[in-house]
Every structure is written in structure tokens, then in C-alpha cells.
Amino acid sequence: MSLTKDRLVSPILFAIACFSITALFAIGLFIFVEGVPIMMKVGVWEFIGSTDWSPLEGKFGILPMIAGSVAVAAGTLVVAVPFGVGCAIYLSEFASKRTVTIIKPAIELLFAIPSVVYGFVGVLFIVPFVREHLGGAGHGFCILTASFVLGIRVLPVIVGISVDALQAVPKVYRDGSLALGATKWQTTTMVTLRAARSGILAGVILGMANVIGETMAVIMVIGNAVVMPNSPLDSVRTLTSNIALEMGYAEGDHRQALFATGVVLFIITMILNTLTRYVTRSRVGKKK
Amino acid sequence: MRRLNPQKAELIAKGVLLLFAGTAVVALVAIVGYVVVKGVWVINLEFLFGRPRSMGREGGILPFIVSSIYLTAISLLVSIPLGLGSAIYLTEYTTEGWATKAIRFGVDCLAGVPSIVLGLFGFMFFVRLLNFGWSILSGSLTVSLMILPFIIRSSEEAIRAVPQSYREVAFATGGTKWQSVTRVVLPCALPGIMTGIVLAIGKCVGETASVIFTAGTSLRVPGSIFDSGRTLAIHFYLLVRETGASDMAYGSAATLLISILIVNFFAYWLMRRFIARVS
Amino acid sequence: MKIRVYQALLVLACVSLALGIGGGCSRRTGRQEGRIRIVGSTSVFPFVEMLAEAYEETKPAVRVDVQAGGSTVGIVSVRDGICDIGTSSRELRDAEKNGVTIIEIARDGIAIIVHPSNKLDSLTKKQIRDIYAKKITNWKGLGGDDASIAFVTREEGSGTRGAFDEIVMGQDTRISPSGLVQDSNGSIREAVATSPHAIGYISLALVNEKVRAIKVDGAAPTHENLAEGKYPVVRPFLFVIKGQPKGQVKEFIDFVLGPKGQEVLSKEGLLSPVVK
Numbered sequence: 001m002s003l004t005k006d007r008l009v010s011p012i013l014f015a016i017a018c019f020s021i022t023a024l025f026a027i028g029l030f031i032f033v034e035g036v037p038i039m040m041k042v043g044v045w046e047f048i049g050s051t052d053w054s055p056l057e058g059k060f061g062i063l064p065m066i067a068g069s070v071a072v073a074a075g076t077l078v079v080a081v082p083f084g085v086g087c088a089i090y091l092s093e094f095a096s097k098r099t100v101t102i103i104k105p106a107i108e109l110l111f112a113i114p115s116v117v118y119g120f121v122g123v124l125f126i127v128p129f130v131r132e133h134l135g136g137a138g139h140g141f142c143i144l145t146a147s148f149v150l151g152i153r154v155l156p157v158i159v160g161i162s163v164d165a166l167q168a169v170p171k172v173y174r175d176g177s178l179a180l181g182a183t184k185w186q187t188t189t190m191v192t193l194r195a196a197r198s199g200i201l202a203g204v205i206l207g208m209a210n211v212i213g214e215t216m217a218v219i220m221v222i223g224n225a226v227v228m229p230n231s232p233l234d235s236v237r238t239l240t241s242n243i244a245l246e247m248g249y250a251e252g253d254h255r256q257a258l259f260a261t262g263v264v265l266f267i268i269t270m271i272l273n274t275l276t277r278y279v280t281r282s283r284v285g286k287k288k
Numbered sequence: 289m290r291r292l293n294p295q296k297a298e299l300i301a302k303g304v305l306l307l308f309a310g311t312a313v314v315a316l317v318a319i320v321g322y323v324v325v326k327g328v329w330v331i332n333l334e335f336l337f338g339r340p341r342s343m344g345r346e347g348g349i350l351p352f353i354v355s356s357i358y359l360t361a362i363s364l365l366v367s368i369p370l371g372l373g374s375a376i377y378l379t380e381y382t383t384e385g386w387a388t389k390a391i392r393f394g395v396d397c398l399a400g401v402p403s404i405v406l407g408l409f410g411f412m413f414f415v416r417l418l419n420f421g422w423s424i425l426s427g428s429l430t431v432s433l434m435i436l437p438f439i440i441r442s443s444e445e446a447i448r449a450v451p452q453s454y455r456e457v458a459f460a461t462g463g464t465k466w467q468s469v470t471r472v473v474l475p476c477a478l479p480g481i482m483t484g485i486v487l488a489i490g491k492c493v494g495e496t497a498s499v500i501f502t503a504g505t506s507l508r509v510p511g512s513i514f515d516s517g518r519t520l521a522i523h524f525y526l527l528v529r530e531t532g533a534s535d536m537a538y539g540s541a542a543t544l545l546i547s548i549l550i551v552n553f554f555a556y557w558l559m560r561r562f563i564a565r566v567s
Numbered sequence: 568m569k570i571r572v573y574q575a576l577l578v579l580a581c582v583s584l585a586l587g588i589g590g591g592c593s594r595r596t597g598r599q600e601g602r603i604r605i606v607g608s609t610s611v612f613p614f615v616e617m618l619a620e621a622y623e624e625t626k627p628a629v630r631v632d633v634q635a636g637g638s639t640v641g642i643v644s645v646r647d648g649i650c651d652i653g654t655s656s657r658e659l660r661d662a663e664k665n666g667v668t669i670i671e672i673a674r675d676g677i678a679i680i681v682h683p684s685n686k687l688d689s690l691t692k693k694q695i696r697d698i699y700a701k702k703i704t705n706w707k708g709l710g711g712d713d714a715s716i717a718f719v720t721r722e723e724g725s726g727t728r729g730a731f732d733e734i735v736m737g738q739d740t741r742i743s744p745s746g747l748v749q750d751s752n753g754s755i756r757e758a759v760a761t762s763p764h765a766i767g768y769i770s771l772a773l774v775n776e777k778v779r780a781i782k783v784d785g786a787a788p789t790h791e792n793l794a795e796g797k798y799p800v801v802r803p804f805l806f807v808i809k810g811q812p813k814g815q816v817k818e819f820i821d822f823v824l825g826p827k828g829q830e831v832l833s834k835e836g837l838l839s840p841v842v843k
Contacts, residue, residue: 021394
């Protein structure tokens with residue numbers, strides 16, 4: 001193979017590699033082009049701050065949806081973080097090798113299950129359970145249900161990254177602590193966890209980004225009422241379900257408003273993703 | 289404050305944590321088990337190879353299986369060259385500079401775009417602007433955007449895991465860079481790369497939000513990639529919407545889950561082989 | 568060696584892609600022959616699918632492709648030329664009407680449904696309106712159990728909701744935004760079927776034994792009452808065509824309006840269209 005051909009390879013591969021960022025740019029561009037005009041027309045503060053979403057009357061306030069997405073993310077945090085970090089600690093520090101080979105793939109499999117199946121199971125079991133035992137304005141279709149369902153779905157993300165973070169803590173930290181007479185549990189809480197803190201945080205943020213982007217499971221269990229949430233038993237609508245619900249019927253201003261909702265979503269997830277990288281980078285920095 | 293005996297504390301902690309981990313496994317088994325058990329007896333040859341009748345309330349799911357396979361195949365065809373190429377570039381052909389940082393940023397952010405936003409983009413770009421209409425083509429191009437970052441990441445990891453000494457041997461025997469990549473590094477990293485691809489297949493099969501606005505909801509077997517087709521995941525969603533927890537819904541879900549399980553177990557098996565190879 | 572297998576698979580994939588694209592290209596140029604594309608309302612969708620199934624039995628050379636997407640998507644798509652027929656479950660607005668032919672293929676009642684265990688079996692239009700406007704919030708006030716009412720509606724822009732809005736809510740009252748929203752007739756039915764204190768509205772043709780359709784203003788939602796105009800909540804199923812229907816499209820429409828097509832529809836519980 002001639003050397004000239006070999007030299008050609010590098011720029012070709014570079015072009016291929018740039019595809020991702022080109023695609024990202026194109027996606028952002030399209031969504032913005034479709035969505036920003038309506039935000040300008042209605043007024044950015046009015047769009048984000050108004051609670052009145054009546055598209056057929058030209059009112060496009062998405063504050064309830066933003067509140068809904070935040071509420072679901074917060075609820076899922078409460079469910080998934082203790083659960084997820086706990087599992088990660090167990091897998092990394094206390095489990096035997098054999099247990100890990102069974103449990104870790106099982107947890108990863110939870111992420112492979114399609115979200116429609118989660119929604120299905122949620123509607124079949126969790127919605128009636130919440131309705132009968134906890135009541136509430138949502139009659140079972142509420143933030144609590146969604147948090148529960150999404151908590152399980154997003155668990156593998158948190159567990160995966162947290163386990164990596166815990167494993168990355170140098171062995172000497174643990175050995176030093178044990179040498180000083182601490183128990184394994186004390187070592188874990190006082191030394192290892194603290195050292196892995198930023199990695200675990202990155203995992204949590206990534207998990208939250210996943211939750212905010214989740215659509216199908218949410219639509220089926222959350223009731224989709226356009227209200228500001230007062231309690232975890234209220235039904236709300238998230239940014240994602242707003243788009244999915246009304247896209248089929250929307251035209252003109254209404255459709256553009258849905259794209260504008262997409263813009264808000266896009267920005268939020270970009271911020272969260274950048275935050276994740278920032279948090280991991282500072283951890284690497286600290287190590288050195 | 290009364291201090292708990294540290295040994296006792298540890299015992300309690302271990303118990304609680306085991307409970308957590310156990311609950312996760314139980315949740316998985318419960319969800320998958322319930323759906324599969326309720327749905328698996330619906331699956332027979334007629335179900336798998338028959339066509340739907342009466343709005344999908346009876347009959348089979350052949351068109352949806354075909355659509356899903358079609359969609360997945362085209363998505364892979366698009367994203368594997370792009371993904372593998374990017375991964376090779378990032379690992380073999382460049383040093384960490386601002387260009388690679390920008391590319392990685394692009395990859396990570398692309399990974400973070402919610403599937404519904406991708407669906408919106410796909411609808412505007414592929415369905416309307418490029419006039420592909422509601423078709424397998426539009427759907428798979430959109431899904432390929434979804435799995436591309438995933439393939440890049442897993443291929444990168446697989447390639448990185450190949451020991452440096454392998455590459456040095458290739459150079460020492462007079463090969464060019466490209467030859468070292470194609471004849472040494474890639475074959476060695478192949479199982480790891482395949483694992484990533486196989487897992488991406490799992491994601492394609494389960495995708496709903498990005499497909500429903502791009503590939504459409506047609507009940508027919510798509511004759512070509514320009515035809516619309518309903519994937520199994522979307523069919524399941526529509527069935528649940530229209531018929532609730534019906535037999536057909538369970539059957540479709542069971543087929544979906546069983547395929548995903550098979551795909552994932554295959555991936556694990558490949559991964560074990562890869563780890564055995566490089567260590 | 569393993570590489571051979573992967574190479575073989577790759578070649579196979581490329582070949583099938585080529586076939587797929589090749590087949591597609593010829594399909595696209597031959598698009599006008601033998602293919603009718605229909606897009607529109609989720610309410611009309613299942614019925615059009617059945618009509619397509621029946622039609623294709625009589626004319627195997629023709630392929631009828633049906634998409635759901637929403638009444639508005641249907642109207643917009645047909646005006647943009649993306650499809651041949653758009654379907655809608657609501658009347659077109661004036662702005663949508665120019666340049667298109669509107670053909671009513673059936674009428675559909677909207678049933679107000681409650682859980683089978685609900686004691687009530689009749690409500691006035693005003694009571695339903697007050698429930699959906701959140702002025703009445705407890706079944707107690709209507710003679711039922713002491714429980715809060717969970718009212719379920721379709722999303723904004725849905726043809727079914729549009730018809731419900733027009734007929735039951737009227738010009739001045741809006742459905743309260745705190746209502747539960749489901750995205751199809753079927754999912755409203757499922758929600759009401761599993762929720763003892765819920766009330767919802769769905770296509771009459773989709774009512775089954777899991778829910779109970781109540782009387783509105785004293786009239787039960789039966790075919791007789793609908794045909795005689797006694798049951799007030801009725802809306803049209805429409806085909807929208809750009810310009811005048813021609814060729815294959817016209818043949819399909821003639822089939823739908825003819826005895827065979829109407830038989831399919833009335834078997835599912837729809838009414839025949841108003842004869843103009």
C-alpha cells in the first residue's frame with residue numbers, strides 16, 4: 001500500500017469524525033430556526049414564565065411543563081440516588097466477584113428495556129396502587145408514579161458511573177484507612193465515597209438528563225394535566241410529553257411553539273451534559 | 289450521641305445495601321418476567337408470521353417484525369462506518385488537541401439529545417425537507433443519529449484496550465499506519481466493537497419517540513425503504529393505547545423483550561470473549 | 568477466520584440496501600399507479616384501515632397506505648400534496664377550506680363514559696360542562712359517591728376534543744387545564760375503565776363492556792337517537808382531497824360511500840353520512 005494512500009486516510013477519517021459535531025449543529029440549527037421565531041413573537045419571558053398554555057387561542061406559556069419536568073427529575077432523584085449509589089457501593093466494595101457478574105448485567109439490562117414497556121407496567125400496577133393507597137388529585141397518574149417508574153429505568157446510569165467512580169479511587173486510600181483500624185463500612189463512607197464524590201455527582205447529573213429527556217414512559221403514567229404541581233400526587237405535564245402529545249395535531253404557531261419547547265429541552269440537556277463533563281474534569285484535575 | 293458499635297453498623301449497612309441491589313434485580317425479573325410470562329403463550333408461528341387483522345386486534349405481527357429489522361439494519365449500515373471511522377480517528381490518528389476536544393463535545397452532546405427532539409428534527413429534515421416522507425429511511429436515519437455516539441464510545445474503548453505492543457509489532461514488520469489499524473488493531477478489538485454494535489441493536493429495537501414521527505404507522509410490510517412501516521415497539525405502544533392490556537399487547541411486548549434479551553446476552557458473551565482475548 | 572464472516576455480512580447488508588433503494592426508486596416513480604396515501608385523524612384511522620383492507624380485497628393491485636398523525640396533520644398534508652386523502656374528525660376551519668373538496672364518509676357519536684360501578688347513568692350537557700370546567704368537583708353533588716371527579720380529556724388540537732369543545736363546552740367555557748390528558752380514544756377508555764371515579768369522552772364506536780356510556784340530556788347514545796338528532800354529541804368523519812377527486816382516489820371514495828364501504832363502517836358502530 002503506497003504511502004500517499006496512507007496519508008489520505010487521516011483527513012478522510014477526520015471528516016468522518018466531524019460528522020457528529022456537524023449533526024449536532026444541524027439538529028440545533030433546525031430546532032432553533034423552527035422554534036425561536038415564536039418565542040420572539042410571544043416574548044421569551046412570556047413563553048417561559050406564563051402558566052397559560054392554550055395553543056388554540058395563541059397562548060403559549062410553558063412554565064407548567066418546565067415545573068413538571070423539574071418535579072419529575074427531582075422525584076426521580078429522591079428515588080434513584082439512594083437506591084443507585086447504594087447498589088454501586090455494594091457492587092464495588094462489598095460484593096464478591098461472582099455476585100457482581102450476576103448483578104451488574106442485571107442492572108444494565110434494566111436500561112435496555114424499552115421505555116414503552118416501563119410505561120405499560122407502570123399503568124398496570126403502579127397507577128392503581130397509588131390511586132388506591134395514596135389517592136391524590138392525579139388519581140394515580142402523578143409525579144410520584146413517574147418518579148418511581150423512571151427511577152428504576154435510570155438506575156443503571158447512576159449505578160454504572162458510580163461504580164466506575166468508586167473503582168477509580170486508588171486502593172491505597174482504602175488500605176490506609178483500614179490500616180488505621182476503620183471497618184470497611186467506615187472506610188467506604190468516610191474515605192472512598194468522599195473521594196469518588198465528583199464522579200458520582202456526574203452520574204447523577206447524567207441520570208437527571210436522561211429523565212428530562214424521557215418521553216414514552218412519562219406520557220403513559222403522568223396524567224398530562226397542564227398545572228403547576230402542588231404535591232407529588234398531582235398530575236403534571238413534562239416538556240417532552242407536551243411535544244409528543246400535541247405534535248400530531250399542531251400546525252402553524254402551535255407547531256412552532258412545540259419546536260420552541262424542543263429548544264428549551266435542547267438547551268437544558270446541553271447544560272446538564274456540559275455540567276457532567278465539567279464535574280468529571282475537575283475530578284481528574286484534583287487527582288493530579 | 290450514642291455510637292453504634294462499628295461492627296454492627298457495618299453489618300446493618302451491608303444488609304441494607306444487599307437489599308438495594310437485590311431489589312434492583314427483583315425489579316428486573318418482575319418487569320421482564322411478568323410481561324414475558326403473560327405474553328409468551330400468544331407467540332406461535334401464526335403470530336410471528338401472520339399479518340394483523342382488524343386494526344391489530346387479531347392476527348400476527350409479521351409486518352412489524354420486518355419493519356423493525358429493516359429499520360435497525362439501515363441504521364446500523366449508516367452509523368457503523370461513521371461511528372467506527374470516528375473512533376479510529378480519535379484513538380489512532382490524533383493527539384488530544386482542541387479539534388478532538390470539540391469532536392468529543394459534539395459526540396457527548398449528541399448522546400444527550402432527547403429522543404423526542406431527534407424525532408422533531410427527523411420529521412422536519414428527513415420527512416419534510418428532503419421529502420423522504422414517512423418512511424423506513426427517515427426513521428433509520430434519525431435512529432442512526434441516536435446510536436452514533438454510543439457506537440463511537442464503545443468502539444473507542446475497545447480500540448484503546450488493545451495493547452500498544454500489538455501496534456508496535458505491526459510497525460516493526462514494516463506496515464503503514466492504516467495497515468496496522470486494519471490488520472492488527474481492529475481484528476483484535478472486534479469483539480469489543482461488536483458488543484457495542486449489538487447493544488446498539490437493542491436500543492434501535494426499543495426506540496419509539498424518535499421513530500413515531502419519522503417512520504410512520506403503516507400496517508403493511510414495507511416493500512422498500514421509502515415505504516412507511518410500523519416497528520414492533522411503536523405497534524406495542526399503539527396497542528396499549530387503543531386496547532389496553534390485551535393479549536396482542538402482551539404478545540408484542542413479549543416478542544420485543546425476548547429479542548432484546550437475546551441481543552443483550554449475545555453482547556455479554558462477545559464481551560467476555562473480548563476480555564479474554566486482550567488480557 | 569472470523570473476519571470472513573463479518574465481511575460476508577457486510578456484503579449482504581450492502582446488497583439488501585441496494586435492493587431496497589432500487590425497489591424504492593422504481594416504487595417512487597410508479598407512485599401514482601396503484602397507491603393511495605391517506606393521512607389524518609387518530610379517530611378515523613382504525614376505520615380507514617378496515618376500509619383499506621376491504622378495498623384491497625376487491626382490487627389487489629392497489630395499495631392503500633394509512634397513517635395516523637392527527638386531524639390537522641391530515642388536512643395540512645393533503646394541501647401540501649404529501650398525501651392523496653386527508654382524514655379529519657372535526658369540521659374544517661374557514662381558512663382550511665379553500666382549494667379542497669370535503670366529503671363526509673360517516674358520522675360518529677361521542678360517548679360520555681364512566682366506570683361501570685358509577686351509580687349515575689344520565690347527565691345534562693350543562694352538568695358535563697361544569698364538570699369539565701371544574702365547577703363541579705365531587706360526584707356527591709350529582710347524586711353519586713363522595714369522591715372527587717377525575718375528568719379525562721384529549722389533547723388540544725385533537726379532532727375529538729374539538730368536537731366535544733364545540734358541542735358540549737360551547738363558545739364561552741374552556742376545559743380546565745387541570746384535567747387528565749390522554750392521547751387517544753383508546754387510552755381514555757382504558758383510563759376510565761380502571762378508575763372508579765373518572766369520566767371521559769370517546770368515539771361512540773369504541774365503547775366496549777369495560778366502560779358505560781351515559782345518557783346526555785335524557786337521550787341514550789343509541790343509533791336511533793343519533794339518527795334522529797336526539798343525542799346531541801355527534802361529529803363528522805371527513806375525507807379531504809385537494810381539488811377534485813380523480814382516478815384511483817375517486818374509485819376508493821366511491822367504494823367507501825357505496826354499500827360495501829358503508830357496511831364496514833356501520834358494523835363498527837358508525838352512522839351513515841348526512842345525505843346532501
